[in-house]
Amino acid sequence: MKLALIAHDGKKNEMVALAAEFKAFLQGCQLMATGTTGGRLVAELGLSVERLLSGPNGGDLQIGARLAVGEVDAVIFLRDPMTPQPHEPDINALVRACDVHNVPCATNTAGARLMLERWAQLR
Numbered sequence: 001m002k003l004a005l006i007a008h009d010g011k012k013n014e015m016v017a018l019a020a021e022f023k024a025f026l027q028g029c030q031l032m033a034t035g036t037t038g039g040r041l042v043a044e045l046g047l048s049v050e051r052l053l054s055g056p057n058g059g060d061l062q063i064g065a066r067l068a069v070g071e072v073d074a075v076i077f078l079r080d081p082m083t084p085q086p087h088e089p090d091i092n093a094l095v096r097a098c099d100v101h102n103v104p105c106a107t108n109t110a111g112a113r114l115m116l117e118r119w120a121q122l123r
């Protein structure tokens with residue numbers, strides 16, 4: 001399972017808590033993340049994560065490009081709906097790419113938990 005993990009600043013603690021909860025499953029995945037999110041997952045959980053650029057510097061677009069050529073199976077993108085982001089077009093492009101290529105994308109922890117629980121069961 002090639003999984004992309006992304007969280008806005010206001011959602012990074014939630015992402016770390018979610019990843020801690022599913023750490024055993026995630027250790028068996030090929031993980032990629034935007035720069036700062038990935039840094040937290042590496043530093044705080046010891047996960048092996050391919051870190052791309054930070055979101056505002058193009059990380060979302062990098063993940064979208066990888067997804068478009070079949071290199072991402074699913075995305076967990078914890079967006080902060082309360083905070084305007086300077087790279088909103090990049091965020092929309094990534095979510096659109098998920099829809100174009102029919103790649104599952106969870107944008108909150110409730111959806112992410114459903115996805116992760118199911119995949120962990122299937123493993």
Ligand SMILES: O=C(CO)COP(=O)(O)O
Nearest residue numbers: 034035036037054055056
């Ligand atoms: O901005 C982001 C996603 O749009 C996340 O980027 P960082 O993980 O680098 O903070």
